[in-house]
Amino acid sequence: DAGVIQSPRHEVTEMGQEVTLRCKPISGHDYLFWYRQTMMRGLELLIYFNNNVPIDDSGMPEDRFSAKMPNASFSTLKIQPSEPRDSAVYFCASSFTGELFFGEGSRLTVL
Amino acid sequence: AQSVTQLDSQVPVFEEAPVELRCNYSSSVSVYLFWYVQYPNQGLQLLLKYLSGSTLVKGINGFEAEFNKSQTSFHLRKPSVHISDTAEYFCAVSGPRTGANNLFFGTGTRLTVIP
Numbered sequence: 174d175a176g177v178i179q180s181p182r183h184e185v186t187e188m189g190q191e192v193t194l195r196c197k198p199i200s201g202h203d204y205l206f207w208y209r210q211t212m213m214r215g216l217e218l219l220i221y222f223n224n225n226v227p228i229d230d231s232g233m234p235e236d237r238f239s240a241k242m243p244n245a246s247f248s249t250l251k252i253q254p255s256e257p258r259d260s261a262v263y264f265c266a267s268s269f270t271g272e273l274f275f276g277e278g279s280r281l282t283v284l
Numbered sequence: 285a286q287s288v289t290q291l292d293s294q295v296p297v298f299e300e301a302p303v304e305l306r307c308n309y310s311s312s313v314s315v316y317l318f319w320y321v322q323y324p325n326q327g328l329q330l331l332l333k334y335l336s337g338s339t340l341v342k343g344i345n346g347f348e349a350e351f352n353k354s355q356t357s358f359h360l361r362k363p364s365v366h367i368s369d370t371a372e373y374f375c376a377v378s379g380p381r382t383g384a385n386n387l388f389f390g391t392g393t394r395l396t397v398i399p
Contacts, residue, residue: 177327215389215390215391215392216328216374216389216392218386218387229386264327264328266327266328271316272330272333273320273328273330273387274329275327275328275329276327277325277326277327278325278326278327
């Protein structure tokens with residue numbers, strides 16, 4: 174299996190622009206998680222899905238953030254409009270048995 | 285609710301020396317405990333986990349950890365480190381009911397192996 178695939182690996186954008194991060198989970202996994210990692214705050218769980226349904230989005234920082242999972246093999250995390258404080262590495266992870274498998278992350282820089 | 289404290293943010297150690305990375309947790313219920321490793325510019329990957337049973341857990345790359353309920357600790361150890369072990373290590377805890385759905389990560393310990 175190719176593992177969890179995230180794109181883009183790096184994104185540099187200007188404040189106010191829309192950013193879309195993408196994730197393809199491991200086939201057969203029924204849980205999908207979005208995390209954000211920064212030096213200041215460490216790893217934060219933003220939202221997670223079970224069988225494509227959002228279960229807990231309490232970690233989403235504000236309404237500028239939204240996440241969707243239209244099918245079992247694809248999820249997006251959107252930031253609109255983006256702000257410099259959104260700069261971070263965003264990780265997608267999937268799970269079936271309780272062990273999390275992480276993607277390599279999307280490094281976002283908002284100027 | 286669960287929480288995790290990693291007592292050391294950075295641990296430098298010479299190659300082939302032993303290392304211990306400390307992790308303490310707090311929880312009012314029984315827990316599952318995990319150690320993840322993050323190599324530069326990569327995602328996290330599971331090193332080992334404690335769910336139940338033997339308190340000494342062996343993981344990949346020669347690492348092991350011991351669950352100590354009385355001290356609420358889950359320290360990670362390796363008897364002889366290699367340069368390739370240089371990475372960030374995260375301890376995580378979850379409740380048995382929530383499992384991976386509600387993992388609480390520590391702030392991480394950066395292990396640097398010195399040649």
